[in-house]
Each structure stands twice: as C-alpha cells, then as structure tokens.
Amino acid sequence: MYLRYLEELDGRGQHTASSDELATLFGTTPAQVRKDLSSFGSFGKRGLGYPVHELSAQLRAILGLGREWRVVIIGAGKIGAALANYHGFTDRGFRVVGVYDNNPAKIGQKWGEELVRDMVDLERDVKRDDALIAVLAIPADDAQAVVDRIIKAGIRAILNFAPAQLQVPSHISVKTVNMAMELEGLSFALTNMGADKGAA
Amino acid sequence: MYLRYLEELDGRGQHTASSDELATLFGTTPAQVRKDLSSFGSFGKRGLGYPVHELSAQLRAILGLGREWRVVIIGAGKIGAALANYHGFTDRGFRVVGVYDNNPAKIGQKWGEELVRDMVDLERDVKRDDALIAVLAIPADDAQAVVDRIIKAGIRAILNFAPAQLQVPSHISVKTVNMAMELEGLSFALTNMGADKGAA
DNA sequence: ATAAGTTTGTGAAGAATTTCACAAGCCTTG
DNA sequence: CAAGGCTTGTGAAATTCTTCACAAACTTAT
Numbered sequence: 001m002y003l004r005y006l007e008e009l010d011g012r013g014q015h016t017a018s019s020d021e022l023a024t025l026f027g028t029t030p031a032q033v034r035k036d037l038s039s040f041g042s043f044g045k046r047g048l049g050y051p052v053h054e055l056s057a058q059l060r061a062i063l064g065l066g067r068e069w070r071v072v073i074i075g076a077g078k079i080g081a082a083l084a085n086y087h088g089f090t091d092r093g094f095r096v097v098g099v100y101d102n103n104p105a106k107i108g109q110k111w112g113e114e115l116v117r118d119m120v121d122l123e124r125d126v127k128r129d130d131a132l133i134a135v136l137a138i139p140a141d142d143a144q145a146v147v148d149r150i151i152k153a154g155i156r157a158i159l160n161f162a163p164a165q166l167q168v169p170s171h172i173s174v175k176t177v178n179m180a181m182e183l184e185g186l187s188f189a190l191t192n193m194g195a196d197k198g199a200a
Numbered sequence: 201m202y203l204r205y206l207e208e209l210d211g212r213g214q215h216t217a218s219s220d221e222l223a224t225l226f227g228t229t230p231a232q233v234r235k236d237l238s239s240f241g242s243f244g245k246r247g248l249g250y251p252v253h254e255l256s257a258q259l260r261a262i263l264g265l266g267r268e269w270r271v272v273i274i275g276a277g278k279i280g281a282a283l284a285n286y287h288g289f290t291d292r293g294f295r296v297v298g299v300y301d302n303n304p305a306k307i308g309q310k311w312g313e314e315l316v317r318d319m320v321d322l323e324r325d326v327k328r329d330d331a332l333i334a335v336l337a338i339p340a341d342d343a344q345a346v347v348d349r350i351i352k353a354g355i356r357a358i359l360n361f362a363p364a365q366l367q368v369p370s371h372i373s374v375k376t377v378n379m380a381m382e383l384e385g386l387s388f389a390l391t392n393m394g395a396d397k398g399a400a
Numbered sequence: 401a402t403a404a405g406t407t408t409g410t411g412a413a414g415a416a417t418t419t420c421a422c423a424a425g426c427c428t429t430g
Numbered sequence: 431c432a433a434g435g436c437t438t439g440t441g442a443a444a445t446t447c448t449t450c451a452c453a454a455a456c457t458t459a460t
Contacts, residue, residue, distance in 0.1 A: 001381065003384070004363060004378075004380075004381070005365070018436085018437065018438090019437075019438075020437085025365070026365050027365070029418080029419070030437090031418075031419055031420070031421095032417095032418070032419080034437090034438065034439065034440085035417090035418075035419090035439090035440085037438095037439095038438085038439055038440075042438085042439070043438095044437075044438050044439080045425085045426060045427090045437080045438075046424070046425040046426050046427090046436080046437050046438040046439080047425065047426035047427050047428090047435080047436050047437050047438080048426065048427065048436080048437070048438090049436090049437065049438085050438090062388070062391075063384050063387055063388045063391070064387040064388055064390060064391025064392070065384065065387055069383075069387060069390075077282065078278050078279075078281045078282035078285065079278075079279075079282045081278045082277065082278035082279045082282060082379075083379055085278060086379065086380070088363055088379075088380035089379070089380055089383065092380060092383065092384065092387075094383055132390060133383070133386060133387075133390075156390055156393075157386040157387075157389060157390050158386075159379075159382055159383060159386060163204065163288055165205070165225070165226050165227065171393065173386050173389035173390065173393075175382045175383075175385055175386055177377065177379070177382060178204075179282075179283055179286065179288075179289070179359075179377070180286070180288035180289055180292060181201065181204070182359055182375045182377060183269075183289065183292065183294055183333070183359060184203070184263050184265065184292065185375055186333060186357040186358075186359060186373050186375055187263055187264040187265055187269060187292075187333075187357075188262070188263045188264055189357060189373035190264060190269075190332060190333075190356055190357050190373060191262075191263070191264025192264070193356075193371065193373075218406085218407065218408090219407075219408075220407085229448080229449070230407090231448075231449055231450070231451095232447095232448070232449080234407090234408065234409065234410085235409090235410085235447090235448080235449090237408095237409095238408085238409055238410075242408085242409070243408095244407075244408050244409080245407080245408075245455085245456060245457090246406080246407050246408040246409080246454070246455040246456045246457090247405080247406045247407050247408080247455065247456035247457050247458090248406080248407070248408090248456065248457065249406090249407065249408085250408090
C-alpha cells in the first residue's frame with residue numbers, strides 16, 4: 001500500500017513526504033506510518049520527511065519486485081483474463097508463462113499472446129518454465145486436487161480465487177481472494193450502520 | 201468465512217459442529233471460534249456443539265443477506281463480467297440492475313442479460329432503481345470522480361477494483377480489492393522465506 | 401436417575417498492536 | 431555559526447486481540 005502511494009507521489013514529481021502527509025493520504029496515523037517503516041529500516045530524514053523516490057525503490061526491493069516472477073494462470077476464464085490484461089501485473093515483473101484449462105473447447109484458443117494449454121501438461125510446463133507462482137481461477141471442487149499437483153511440480157505461492165480453503169504445507173504461501181465475501185462485508189456494513197460507531 | 205464453511209457442512213447433511221471441528225476446518229483455534237461467535241450471540245449447545253443449519257441462518261441474518269441488494273457495475277470489462285457470472289454473487293441476493301461504461305463501442309452491447317448503458321445515465325438510474333451498492337471496475341484516474349457522482353445519487357457501499365484510495369464520507373462503506381497488491385504480498389513471502397518463522 | 405464424558409461461554413492472563421510523547425537530528429534563516 | 435522550526439525514530443503507556451482455563455450445562459450410557 002505504501003508503495004502504491006509513494007509511486008503516485010513520485011510520478012507527480014514530489015521529492016519528500018512526511019509521515020503526517022502519508023498518513024492522511026491513506027487513512028492512518030503518522031505514528032503508524034513511522035512504526036511500519038521503521039521495522040524495515042531508517043529511511044526518513046528528520047526535519048524533512050521521507051525521500052519519495054528512494055523509499056519507493058527500497059520498498060520494491062523489500063517486496064522482492066526487482067526480479068521477474070513467472071506465473072501460470074489456471075482456469076482460462078474471466079478472472080484470469082482480467083489479471084493478465086492488467087498493467088499493474090506485468091509492470092511489477094509478473095510474467096504469465098502459461099494459461100491452462102481442462103475444457104477442450106478452450107484448449108488451443110488464443111488468449112492474449114498465449115494459447116490456452118491443456119491441464120495435463122501443467123506439471124511438465126511448471127517445472128520446465130520454472131514458474132513459482134500460480135493463479136488459481138477454477139471451481140472450488142477442483143481446487144485442492146490441482147493445488148496438490150502444482151505444489152509437487154514446484155509452485156511455491158498461490159493466488160487463489162476459488163471459494164475454498166486450501167490445505168498446503170507450511171512452506172507454501174497462499175492468498176485467497178473471495179469476492180462474495182467482500183460483498184458480504186459490505187452488506188454487513190450497510191445492515192449495521194448506525195448501530196456501530198460508523199464503519200469506514 | 202464461517203458462513204461459507206457452515207453452508208458446506210450443511211450441504212453435506214452435517215447437523216452439528218464443535219468449535220474444535222470448525223477451527224481445524226479453517227485454520228484457527230477453538231477458542232477463537234467461540235469468542236468470535238459469542239460476540240454475536242449464544243448459538244451453541246454445551247456438550248454438543250453448534251447447530252450447523254440454524255447457525256448458518258443466523259449468520260446470514262447478521263450479515264444482512266436476507267434481502268435483495270441492488271448493485272450497479274461500473275466498467276464493462278473483464279472484472280465486472282467475472283463478478284456478474286459468478287454464482288456466489290447472485291445466490292447471496294446481489295442483483296445486478298445495471299452495467300455502465302463510457303466507451304461508445306461498448307454502450308448498447310449485450311452483456312449477460314443486460315445491455316451496457318451510458319455512464320451519463322448513471323445518477324438517474326441509481327436513484328430510480330434504488331441501487332445501494334456499486335462495483336467500481338474502471339481506471340484509477342477516473343475513480344474518484346465517479347465515486348463523487350454515485351454517492352450523490354444514493355450509493356452507500358462500494359466494492360472498488362480500481363487501484364486508488366477513494367475519499368468518501370464516513371457513512372459510505374468502501375472495500376478495495378487490489379490484485380497487484382495481493383501478488384506483491386506473495387512476492388514478499390517468497391523473497392523472505394526462511395528469514396521469517398514461515399509465512400502461512 | 402445418576403454418573404461419566406463432552407463442549408460451550410467467558411472472565412482473566414498473556415501477547416501483540418497501536419498510540420503517545422519526546423529526545424535527537426536535520427534544514428533554513430539571519 | 432547559532433537559533434528556531436520541523437520531523438523522525440523509538441521507548442513506554444495504552445489499547446486491542448488472542449489464548450487459557452474452568453464452571454456451567456447438555457448428552458449419552460447404564
């Protein structure tokens with residue numbers, strides 16, 4: 001989150017930003033900003049603030065965005081397409097090296113610059129292309145079986161759009177995004193407005 | 201999250217579930233489960249556990265899922281399409297009452313069961329259809345201007361896919377989903393593996 | 401009906417996170 | 431170069447969240 005805003009400021013040519021400015025920018029407190037950043041190092045200059053451009057670079061390094069990550073997308077549906085077309089994705093060094101589906105009607109079709117491949121080749125390709133990240137955009141019922149396969153093939157992180165909790169060994173990172181759940185959160189907020197002390 | 205698993209158990213015909221069972225099911229502790237649920241009421245039976253079907257119903261009520269929420273989708277791209285096609289969306293009572301874009305090439309096109317409408321009609325339609333929730337899937341630069349417009353028209357909650365922090369009055373709920381950020385989190389986890397005590 | 405075996409709900413303890421507050425440090429001005 | 435004005439970095443206090451532990455309560459078996 002810090003990185004996103006810092007890059008925006010950097011793009012506008014702003015050279016420094018104080019913790020106060022950053023805090024109001026994304027809805028937190030100056031103390032929080034300073035504590036967060038201090039846990040990775042001492043980036044600011046007293047009396048002046050944080051150097052926007054330099055701090056951006058530092059954060060990119062911390063996040064491991066200096067290198068290229070090879071990504072496979074599993075499930076040639078709308079979600080995968082949205083991701084692959086998304087600039088903020090390729091701009092960060094995430095390169096799609098394969099798109100997979102098990103629907104014969106989709107296999108072989110053009111899909112952006114790639115062709116949709118058959119899921120049976122998944123393991124082979126993951127190993128050959130050295131992909132470490134997988135985007136999972138398939139039905140919930142199929143998710144766990146596919147996860148087991150790709151982990152064996154060498155995948156180490158999964159961005160999961162299937163509405164299912166995945167069982168993985170502890171050395172595998174999983175981030176699950178569930179759009180229905182996000183909307184349910186909004187429904188809750190709308191339903192309980194006023195009862196609470198104002199949900200933001 | 202609780203609701204998702206309880207409905208799954210319910211579908212399998214399971215009548216009760218203990219906090220212990222629920223905890224292992226979605227990776228937390230029994231104490232956490234009991235504390236969480238107890239903050240909304242006293243649903244369990246001692247010696248037996250929680251009644252799966254009844255608790256599901258209670259949670260749906262708490263989340264405000266008993267009613268129909270009318271939703272407008274702004275931006276007739278892949279993300280909006282993915283959402284509208286998604287069952288977990290309509291099944292929860294979220295009904296799409298309009299899809300909007302400002303691209304003349306898209307306006308009037310068929311889009312699921314709806315036609316893509318012109319953004320200039322957004323305010324009028326939101327008021328007329330009494331939509332309270334908006335899904336924002338448009339470029340970051342346009343996001344704030346659109347948000348200002350739809351809030352004036354009566355929108356009270358926003359699911360935001362634009363990579364931008366939205367400024368809204370405190371009575372408006374916003375949930376921002378940023379796919380690039382999720383991937384950056386995975387990149388960080390991969391980069392810092394072993395240094396930490398094993399990121400889950 | 402009683403006893404044995406579970407499991408909840410919840411105060412209290414413990415851990416983690418956030419906020420406070422201020423010394424130390426940097427820049428600018430005169 | 432010294433003084434005044436900001437802003438960071440960080441211990442300590444305050445708050446919030448999680449875990450512990452156990453009495454109360456329910457079910458089942460005999």
